[in-house]
Amino acid sequence: MNRIFSKRVEPTNRCLFNAASNSGRYRRKRVRDIMNPCSESSQPNRASLYFDVFIISVILLSCLLIPAEHFFPSLQGFFWTLELIFTFIFVIEYLLRWGAAVNRLLYPVTPYALIDLIAILPSILMLLSDIIFMSAARSIRLLRLIRLIRLIRFLRHLRIGFGIYRRLVSFRMRFNRIRHQNRLVQLQRILFYSLVAWVVGTNLIYLTEKKFAVSPGAYDHYWQSYWHVIIVLFSGIEDKEPVSFLGRVEVTLFLIAGICFAGIMTAEIVSILVKKIQRAGKLAIKPPYSRMEQHIVIIGRGPHLLSVIRQVNAALDYRHFILVVARGADEIKVHAPSLFKNVLVLAGDPINPQILEQADLQDALRVIVLSAGHRAGDSTYEVDDRALMKSIAVVGQNKALPLVVELQRKDNIKAASVLKGAEFVVSRLMGERLINQSVLNPGVTEIYDSLMTFTDDSSEFYTERVPAELIGCSFRDAQLFFLNTDKEAIILAGIDRSPDNRPNTTFWLCPLDPEYGLPQAEQFLRSDDRLILIAYRRPTLTAVCQEDLWEGKILCRS
Known part of the structure; x- marks a missing residue:
């Protein structure tokens, strides 16, 4: 009896476990669709748009608190309460993104996750400083401006600012190309660790001097402490050394690390120069990362x-x-x-x-x-x-x-x-067709060469949507419209009625021809037609669809 009972209960428990697991995966997928709508595995929705607008508003408001605290010092307590609320929102957002990530183990070290974490740290440091040293809180508050970097995440999600995002992508790829071509990865890592050590060490010395110094010293001011640490490491001026014994021990350790850092930097610079000579005159290699x-x-x-x-x-x-x-x-x-x-x-x-x-x-x-x-x-x-x-x-x-x-x-x-x-x-x-054309019309190869070559003074073919004012007009009236346009030099050459999935496959370059052109009833322009134009640059008759521009369906020279 027990054996039969166990056989019946085990599938039930397994089904309940699978149902709970599937429900958890569905919730994570739902959160991921809202927070990261442009990923390959996500589906954009209206909730994701509202969420992006809300987070951007919170970022901007939290940054506006910094000048507000300066101009309205009497409301500092109210502003601090708002800062705690904003920080709580950012922490919840960070945890939700972490929980909904496809790979939760590696998510904290992804670039966007690091940006989110750095944006939260200033407020947490202010809270800790408020508990330990009230005077340090004022020095750290300017670090909250790092939150503005988070706006980069939302440029693509909101599908606005295509030009800004394209330039950011171009800058990132150019930077990665130079970094890989000159073997700057190791150098960048060394500089990053040095910067982190400088910031952490300066804060450590500052807090140590605040706690253990028996008399005023050079590290009483937070921002001046950064400069004093550099002076001690590179020049050894004694009047910038810490007062407390523990602070002097910390500076000594930093001095030893600085000597090692100088040797490593010299070796890396020599390696960069050798690599640059080896790759001289060759195309840059795509960085694997x-x-x-x-x-x-x-x-x-x-x-x-x-x-x-x-x-x-x-x-x-x-x-x-x-x-x-x-x-x-x-x-x-x-x-x-x-x-x-x-x-x-x-x-x-x-x-x-x-x-x-x-x-x-x-x-x-x-x-x-x-x-x-x-x-x-x-x-x-x-x-x-x-x-x-x-x-x-x-x-x-x-x-x-x-x-x-x-x-x-x-x-x-x-x-x-x-x-x-x-x-x-x-x-x-x-080549065969061009030879046949030149036999019939000597010198026509120069015309084809101009049409097929991109230069600043050559014309090209463009296919554009029919402007609203030309819908329903005949092809001949459309030709007269372009001839009377003084703003742009455009020649109307034909009509393209190809399906969207196979562009430029069904067109007429001379639709008015009585034998090979379109019937007279079909010569009137429709809203879904495209005009075949000859112009020096892409015409500006109709507004460029931002979605087509973003997805690469339209490529513009300017």
């Missing part, structure tokens, strides 16, 4: 790689980073490194999924696959086979990523038809 965003990926290493990079930079005005993924990419040399300052390389076989994961394709804007052979003497079929294999590997990582593939033979396009949405460029086929 740095994640790229809003970048262009070029896969393959062909003889025209540098020309493609120059044209991409000219088209985007150096506003996005370019990552080259190819075998031996770390040995690519350039004659003018200043023209390739936004180019990083990742050495390895692009067919390898691990290499493509390091290319951060999930956050890339475009991918270009160049036709390049693996060995010298490869046939055009072998070269195209490798290009198609690279393309399939890219699609396996990110199906929604716009892809441009270069091929050597036009008959291989049929084999590549399985890659939906990818664009294929056959250099030989383009």
Whole structure:
């Protein structure tokens, strides 16, 4: 009887345990969706927007308390109560983020978690100073301005400030590139530990002197203590030494650490100079610990790689980073490194999924696959086979990523038809068509060259949404509208009615032609049409959709 009873109870307990576990995971997922709506595993919702606005308001109000305490000293008690409330909110937020994190063990050492923790520490230090030494609380309160750094977290979550966020991303990638190229990781770690030791040591000496000094000394003022510690370590001036015996012991230990620090710094600087000489004239290597965003990926290493990079930079005005993924990419040399300052390389076989994961394709804007052979003497079929294999590997990582593939033979396009949405460029086929055009119209190659080359004085094709004032108008009336526009020089060339998932596949460059154009009833512009325009720069007829700009559907030169 007991055996039967135990068999019946055990599944029930297991079901209850599984139900509780699933409920806990659901609650964590719900909290993560609200607090981090832009992560890959989260789903944005209205509650996340309200939460972000609330936290940003609390951050700004808590920082406004600092000047308010100065101008209204009589209300200092009220301001301190508000500071405790704000600190309590930040602590609860930090604990909720920690509890809802995917990896709760490593969350405290993530960059955003460290920023959140540093933003809370000043108030906690003020509270401890209020308990131990009331005079120290006034000295630490300015550190609360560190909370303004937390606003960086919410720039992307609120989907505002695209330009600011893009510049922050660009700055981060440039900094990581310089740090890795010059082997500054170890130097940065040494400087960080030295800064922490300086701040902690100064506070320790300050508190020690406050507690044990029998007479006034050089460490009675909090902010002057930082400067006095530096003077003692580097010059040894005796009138800046601590008064108490324990304080002198602490300064002696810091002096010994400073001697060791000088030797380590010298060795690191020599290592940096040697590494810089070794990498002179070569493209910068992508740091393995740095994640790229809003970048262009070029896969393959062909003889025209540098020309493609120059044209991409000219088209985007150096506003996005370019990552080259190819075998031996770390040995690519350039004659003018200043023209390739936004180019990083990742050495390895692009067919390898691990290499493509390091290319951060999930956050890339475009991918270009160049036709390049693996060995010298490869046939055009072998070269195209490798290009198609690279393309399939890219699609396996990110199906929604716009892809441009270069091929050597036009008959291989049929084999590549399985890659939906990818664009294929056959250099030989383009050359044949250009030759045919030049036979009919001598000198027309210069016109095509101007249209296909990005320079400051050349025109390009653009596809733009129909302005509201042109919806319902005929194509001929739209042409007259652009001819009479004095603000911008624009030529209307055609209509694009392609589906959103396959742009520029259904269009008419001359829709008024009676034989090959659109029927007269179809020549009126619709709200979902796109206009094919020729202009020197992207027209400003319609406002750029911020969502399309953020997701990389639209790339602007300015």
